[in-house]
Amino acid sequence: MLKLLSTFRVIAFLEGVSYILLLFIATPVKYLGDDPQYVKMLGMPHGLLFIAYVVIAVLISKDMKWSTRTLWVVLIAAVIPFGTFYIDKKYLKNVHA
Template sequence: MSKLVPVFRIIALLEGVSYILLLFIATPIKYFYEDPQYVKLLGMPHGILFMAYVVIAVLISAYMKWSTRTLWIVLIASILPFGTFYIDKKYLNKTSRA
């Protein structure tokens, strides 16, 4: 299970970046320039990364000894812009030093 933590950190980073690109670049282009190409391009990878983030968060929560409250914070952060970066800094960065 400890091998999933570095994978989760990478997934969290990629999920956060894909969400920011989708939210702040692709969506405005879709509505201001009527070009949905970027939303289609980024939507599927973001959805897969989001699902992977949620599944791995649940899987590693016992290994990381997260309380139910912490797990909910980690899961809710995935729907907030820049939330996954906060989770990496606050909850995951400690494990890479150990």
């Protein structure tokens, strides 16, 4: 479980960074600068990281003894900017297997 948790923390960090880059850099450049290049570059990796985040969250939820409510909070955090960083700090950082 510890290895999957470590993987989840890395995926959560990368997903959060890719989401912030997509929202606050790539999208404004696309619409204000008429250049969709950055959205195309970041879109696919972010989508894959998002899917990996959701799948791994569901897989580790039993081992982490998360309630259904906690699992939903973890999943919803993936669609809120900076949400995955909050999840890491609140639910993942101090876990010892």
